[in-house]
Amino acid sequence: MTAPLTPQEPPFPPFPGGGSGPGDGPGGRQRFAAELGRGVLVAVLVTIGGIALGLLWLWLSPRIPMVSDGQAVYLKDTEGEEAIGGDGTFVLIAAALGAVSALLVFWRRRDGGVGSVLGLAVGGVLASVVGWRIGVWLGPSTDIVAHAKQVGPKVVFDGPLELRAKAALVAWSAAAMLAHLCVTSAFGPREEPRPLPSGVQWGPLPPK
Secondary structure, eight states: OOOOEEEEOOOOOOOTTSOSSTTOHHHHHHHHHHHHHHHHHHHHHHHHTHHHHHHHHHHHSOOOEEEEOSSOEEESOTTOOHHHHHHHHHHHHHHHHHHHHHHHHHHHOTTOOHHHHHHHHHHHHHHHHHHHHHHHHHSSOSOHHHHHHHHOTTOOEEOOOOOOOGGGGGHHHHHHHHHHHHHHHHHSOOOOOOOOOSSOEEEEOOOO
C-alpha cells in the first residue's frame, strides 16, 4: 500500500521590489513616502479646522459673569455652572468636528491607511490647541483686574474664556479615530480571498 499524499507548497515568491519584506526595496520606500505625505497633509488640514473650533467655542460657550466691589473681583453667581459649561461646550464641538473630519478623510480615501489615521490623531490634538488659543485670544480679556477697573465697581462683566480640563484637547482625536474606525468597518473595501498557489506538488506524509 502506498502512503497518502499531502500537498507541498513551493517556497514563497520574493516580494515586489526585490526585497525580503514588504517594506524593503524601492516599492516599499515609495509606499512609505506616500503614506507619510498623506498623513502630513491630513494633519495640516485638520489643524486648520481648529480655527472653526475656536470661533464656535467663543460663540456658543456660556459667559462667566463677574463683578468688582472696587477692591476685589468676584463671581456674580457663585453657584453658577458657566465655567464647567465652557469645558463641556469645547468637548462637544471638538467631538463633532472630529467626526466630520474623519468622514471627510474616509470620503477622500476609502481604503484607510496608517498615514490618514495618524494624520487624524495628530491633527486633532493640534486643532484643539489652535481652537483653545483662538477662543481665549478673541474672548474677554484675561486680565480680570484691569478689566474690572475699566468697567467700574458694581458693574457686571464677562470673565475670560478658559479651558480648565486640559484633557478636553484630545476630544477631537478620540472622536475622529472612533468615527473613522466605524465607517471603515462598515463601508470600507473588503479583501478578496487569496487563490490557492499554483504548481502544488504532492508527496508522502512525514513518518510518525
